[in-house]
Amino acid sequence: MTEKSILTVKDLSVGFHVRGRELKAIRNVSLELKDQETLAIVGESGSGKSVLTKTFTGMLEQNGYISHGTIDYDGQRLSDLKKDKDWEGIRGKEIATIFQDPMTSLDPIKTIGSQIAEVVIKHQGKSKKEAKEIAIDLMDRTGIPNAAARYNEYPFEYSGGMRQRIVIAIALACHPKVLICDEPTTALDVTIQAQILELIKELQKDYHFTTIFITHDLGVVASIADRIAVMYSGEIIEVGTCREIFYDPRHPYTWSLLSSLPQLAQKGGELYSIPGTPPSLYKDIKGDAFAPRNPFAMKVDFEAEPPMFQVSPTHFAKTWLLDPRAPKVEKPALIQNLHERFVKTLERDNRLHAETEEMEAEEHDGK
Amino acid sequence: MTVNKKDVLLSLHDLEISFGEGKQKFVAVQDVNFDIYRGETFSLVGESGSGKTTIGRAILGINPTSHGEIDFNGHQINKKLSHQEEQEVTRKIQMIFQDPSASLNERATIDYIISEGLYNFHLYDSEEDRLQKVTKIIEEVGLLPEHLYRYPHEFSGGQRQRIGIARALIMQPDLVVADEPISALDVSIRAQVLNLLKKFQRESNLTYLFIAHDLSVVRFISDRIAVIHAGRILELADTEELFTNPLHPYTQSLLSAVPIPDPELAREKKLVVYDTNMHDYSVDKPKFVEVKPGHFVYCNAPEEAHYRKILEEQGQLTK
Ligand SMILES: Nc1ncnc2c1ncn2[C@@H]1O[C@H](COP(=O)(O)OP(=O)(O)OP(=O)(O)O)[C@@H](O)[C@H]1O
Ligand SMILES: Nc1ncnc2c1ncn2[C@@H]1O[C@H](COP(=O)(O)OP(=O)(O)OP(=O)(O)O)[C@@H](O)[C@H]1O
Ligand SMILES: [Mg+2]
Ligand SMILES: [Mg+2]
Numbered sequence: 001m002t003e004k005s006i007l008t009v010k011d012l013s014v015g016f017h018v019r020g021r022e023l024k025a026i027r028n029v030s031l032e033l034k035d036q037e038t039l040a041i042v043g044e045s046g047s048g049k050s051v052l053t054k055t056f057t058g059m060l061e062q063n064g065y066i067s068h069g070t071i072d073y074d075g076q077r078l079s080d081l082k083k084d085k086d087w088e089g090i091r092g093k094e095i096a097t098i099f100q101d102p103m104t105s106l107d108p109i110k111t112i113g114s115q116i117a118e119v120v121i122k123h124q125g126k127s128k129k130e131a132k133e134i135a136i137d138l139m140d141r142t143g144i145p146n147a148a149a150r151y152n153e154y155p156f157e158y159s160g161g162m163r164q165r166i167v168i169a170i171a172l173a174c175h176p177k178v179l180i181c182d183e184p185t186t187a188l189d190v191t192i193q194a195q196i197l198e199l200i201k202e203l204q205k206d207y208h209f210t211t212i213f214i215t216h217d218l219g220v221v222a223s224i225a226d227r228i229a230v231m232y233s234g235e236i237i238e239v240g241t242c243r244e245i246f247y248d249p250r251h252p253y254t255w256s257l258l259s260s261l262p263q264l265a266q267k268g269g270e271l272y273s274i275p276g277t278p279p280s281l282y283k284d285i286k287g288d289a290f291a292p293r294n295p296f297a298m299k300v301d302f303e304a305e306p307p308m309f310q311v312s313p314t315h316f317a318k319t320w321l322l323d324p325r326a327p328k329v330e331k332p333a334l335i336q337n338l339h340e341r342f343v344k345t346l347e348r349d350n351r352l353h354a355e356t357e358e359m360e361a362e363e364h365d366g367k
Numbered sequence: 368m369t370v371n372k373k374d375v376l377l378s379l380h381d382l383e384i385s386f387g388e389g390k391q392k393f394v395a396v397q398d399v400n401f402d403i404y405r406g407e408t409f410s411l412v413g414e415s416g417s418g419k420t421t422i423g424r425a426i427l428g429i430n431p432t433s434h435g436e437i438d439f440n441g442h443q444i445n446k447k448l449s450h451q452e453e454q455e456v457t458r459k460i461q462m463i464f465q466d467p468s469a470s471l472n473e474r475a476t477i478d479y480i481i482s483e484g485l486y487n488f489h490l491y492d493s494e495e496d497r498l499q500k501v502t503k504i505i506e507e508v509g510l511l512p513e514h515l516y517r518y519p520h521e522f523s524g525g526q527r528q529r530i531g532i533a534r535a536l537i538m539q540p541d542l543v544v545a546d547e548p549i550s551a552l553d554v555s556i557r558a559q560v561l562n563l564l565k566k567f568q569r570e571s572n573l574t575y576l577f578i579a580h581d582l583s584v585v586r587f588i589s590d591r592i593a594v595i596h597a598g599r600i601l602e603l604a605d606t607e608e609l610f611t612n613p614l615h616p617y618t619q620s621l622l623s624a625v626p627i628p629d630p631e632l633a634r635e636k637k638l639v640v641y642d643t644n645m646h647d648y649s650v651d652k653p654k655f656v657e658v659k660p661g662h663f664v665y666c667n668a669p670e671e672a673h674y675r676k677i678l679e680e681q682g683q684l685t686k
Contacts, residue, residue, distance in 0.1 A: 045524070045553040160415055191414050194624035194638055216553050219583065219626040223633035242630045260554045261628050262583040267606075270565075271587065273558035342629040349611050349622075 006177065006210050007033040007056065012069035012079070014051055014060065014234075023281045025051045027234040028069070033178070038204065038211040040221035040242075042257065043231030046278060049214045052231070053180045055079070057095050058087040074177075093123055096176035098167050099183075105167050106155045113139070113151030116170050123174040138169040141206075143199060161192030168199065172207060180212045197224055218257055222246060227314070230254050233278050233289040240315035246338060249331060250309075250317035252297075253290045258335045263345070272334065288320065296321065296329050376440065376574050377403040377426065377542055383434035384418070384425050395421045396598040399435070400655060403542070408568065408575040410585045410606075412621065413595035419578045422595075423544045426576065427462055440541070458488055461535035463528075465547035470531060471519040477530055478515040481505065484538045500537060508533045508563060525556030529563070536567055546578045561588060582625045586610055591661075594618045597643075600655065604662040612681055614664045614674045617641045646670070 014026035026048050033039060041049045054060050055071060058081055071078040073090070081087055099105055107115060116135035120126050126134060132151070139147035142165040155163055171179060181200065201224055204211060215221060221228060221242070228245040230238040230253065238251040249255055258264075259272040276293040279285055288294070291301035300320050309322035321329055330336075382399040385392050396418040403409045411419045424430040426437060428444065437445040444456050464470035471480055481501050484490070491497035502512050508529040519527060528548060535543055545564065549557045561584065567573055579585050585592060586606055593603040594617065602615040613619045620641035627633045646653070651667035658664055658674050666674060 044555055191621060191624045194626070198638065217626075218554075219628035222626065222628050222630045223636065225630075246628070246630050257554070258628075260558055262558075262581075262587045263628055265587045267587060270562050271558035273562065274555040339629055339631060342627060342632050346627070346632065 002035040004035040005032045006035045006074065007031075008070075008072045009033075009052075010070045010072075012052075012055065012071065013067045014048075014055060015065055015067045016061070017063045017065075018282075021282055024067075025064070025234050025281060026055075027285075029234075029236050030069075031229065031236060031239070033210060033212070034227075036204070036208055036210050037226045038201075038213060038224050040213045040215065040225035040228045041231060042215055042218055042221065042228060044216055044257075044274075044278065046281075047231040048234040049216075049231055050182055051234075053097070053182065053212055053214065056178070056180065057091045057097060058084070059091070059097070092171075092176070093174050094176055095178040095180065096171040096174060097180040097182060098164075098171050105170075106163060108155050111152045111154055112158065112166055113153075116166070116173055119170050119173040134173070135169075138173060139166070141203065142166070142169045142172075143195065144169075161195065164192070164196055165199065168196070168203070172203060172209075175207065176209055178210045178212065180214070182214045183216075193220070200224065218246075219261055219263065230257065233285065234281060235289060235318065237290070237319070238317040240311070240317075244312065244315040248311075248315070249335070250311055250315075250322060251290075251319045252294045252321070254317075255331050255335060256293075258338070259332060263342070264334055288318075298326065374405040375402045376405040377576070378438040379422075379426075379435065380438070381435035382422070382425065382432055382437065384421050384430055385433040394433075394598065396425075397434075398655070399600055401593055401600065401603060403574060403576060404590075405541070405574055406568070406572045407590040408577055408588055410577040410579060410589040410592045411595055412579060412582060412585055412592060414580070414621075417595045418598040419595060420546055421598075423462065423546050423576065423578055426542075426544055427460055428456070454488060458484070458490075458538050459541045461538050461540040461543050463531050463535050463543060463545040463548045465550055471527060473519050476516050476518060477505070477510075477522075480519070480530060481515075481534050481537055484534065488538075490538070504533045504537045507567075508536075509559070523556075524552055525559060528552060528556075528560050532560070532563060532567075536573075539571070540573070542574045542576065544576045544578070547580070548577075549584065550579065550581070557584070564588075582622065594621060596641075599665060600663075601665045602663065608659075608662055612662070612678065614658065614662075614677065615666070616645060 009029060009031040012026055012029045013024065016023045016025055029052060041052070043049055051060070051064070055066060056078065066079050069079065073094070078090065113132065113135050116138055117128070117131040120131040120134045121128065136147045136151055139151070144150055144162060144165060158166065200211060213221060213224060225242045227239065227241050229236050230245065230251065232253045238245065238249065238254050245254060249258060256274045260274065262271060265271045274293060279289055279292070287303050288297070288301040288306050291297040294301065298320060306318050306320045308316045308318050310316055311322065320326055379399050379401055382396065383394060384396040385394045387393050399422060411422065413419055421430055425432050425445070432445045436443055439456060439460065448456065478501060481504065482497060485497055485500065491500060501515065505512060505515060510526065510529055519530065522530065549560050552560060564575065565588070568575065577585070577588060589606045591603065591605050592609050593600050594615065595601065596617045602609065602613070602618045609618065610622065613622050620639040623637065623639040627636055648667055651669060653665055653667040655663055655665050656671050658671060659678055664674055
């Protein structure tokens, strides 16, 4: 990660026309994406993760519109682009998106190889022969065994995890600067999910792109995120480095998300679940949007919208608890000493032990 | 958990399930042997395509079996049954499906969807009795009686999954096959649904066959776990035993992939890759062996000796 910003979002609001009413999906979001970082956006279903990132590639549905604010990318004001033609040089080429369901992004009647080669020809202006070589190399890089032999196969002949790799290969074929992964692994089983996450990390080292990783599962991002932005009801309510969000979360909603991790539940007990439901996005929100579900809510939370308070140079949270006048409230016991507790679990499972043993063995081999 | 180990509810013997015939024949599942005890949660984990749903569907009688036996309450059920037996089994074994949107009839009201089983089996005395049963269950799953006259599309994913649960539980089943009931759900709704399943289990001594790929959830909810790979059960043990002493390399690989929600530990984590070529089964043939009471592994004689040695060392360590 470098300190240079590659994409800057300022006071962005996005609405949708729905049967004569206005749904406010994004409210006043500001965000700086740093060159070559991995930013995770987490939050429950409907919090606006997809809508926010769709505005970066002009992919909002017909009924959606930016009602306020700006998006700047590399000297260009993206929020001013209107026509599909204006987006041509950006979408897919500079900023590419990988969606959850790989089947919807692949053409079932074209071979896997030709679908990658096509993109290479179009975006890199290569000849057919060169494109095929590049495509096979990409398939190889994304971990498809016998890439050359499987070049002429069709999507149905690939497993779900392999199809997702191909979608990544296609996205990378244009050498994008920003790769948006919208829940790319939710539908996959753990083994494949872990492999895809590793793959994205590795490719990022070689291709130097910036990644935005969207998920509702905080557990998934611990290994890959440099920074995490937490969304609730169309707002970013907390943002910080991965360590700050896991070890020093400040917003009660972030506390709830962490508390829902099944790894923290006591066997035979209950899993923590956030009470209530998110507010209607049709109405104006008074005060802190999370207040009605927040066990730590104060009177002011129902009356006035909190500002973004700064916790550290990299850590911000939008909660009145950070106001100097607020009483001191500790995060719930369930999420205190997270690190120490996971170390204990792993020790009990002999996993720390087994891994160090393995590492020692490797070192030995190296000598 | 009050699981009486002697009380076997469901038993699978040498089960094989295949699709197609002759040259086209594809064996999806083979040599499956396990018992599920009354009142427990038994989980089946394994990668996509390993045969989990196929086993679940065979238990429900949707997939025909090509070999072996399925016994439920001591009676074989994968054979031609009398009308009465069939009714009994259909009622006592219920399924909750992975995709809450695809599994509900969009054109029926919630009232009808939940009552369908009651209608099919005439499990009510009067219209009043039926309505009372439906109202009771809908409240138990955390919905309101006024929801009964609405249609599935008016509900969120979590609510739909609750409707699916209500529809299964109103039949007062003995066994519920829950095929990835939470994979499609958001973390907080996931917790609500799991808590609900647990609550019903406590109250009615329900037995679950739970199919899932999220091992952190599986650890929380299961009493015992079977690991399946390419249609074969490779390891079976009590939950904590499996997590602390995984023996089969595939199980180790699966556990190494479970996300650790801690930035420091997650970065140190190493994926263990499983390669079927690591087994040499050319001379010594593998079988499903109980290497420790209740802990089974699919292995051949040299592997068995190796596993026993590991367990012995572990035992000494923890003593
Ligand atoms: N085309 C649209 N028309 C109307 N409302 C929309 C449209 N697209 C999104 N919304 C609404 O905007 C809000 C944010 O949606 P978004 O898809 O960004 O959620 P998300 O955080 O990505 O959720 P998930 O985790 O379920 O994907 C939701 O309330 C959604 O219903
Ligand atoms: N009706 C069918 N006809 C032919 N093959 C089938 C049929 N149903 C399943 N299979 C095959 O049987 C194997 C096991 O499939 P199954 O659906 O049981 O996997 P699973 O473990 O449930 O996977 P997932 O986690 O993706 O749901 C797969 O190879 C699948 O393609
Ligand atoms: Mg989304
Ligand atoms: Mg399945």
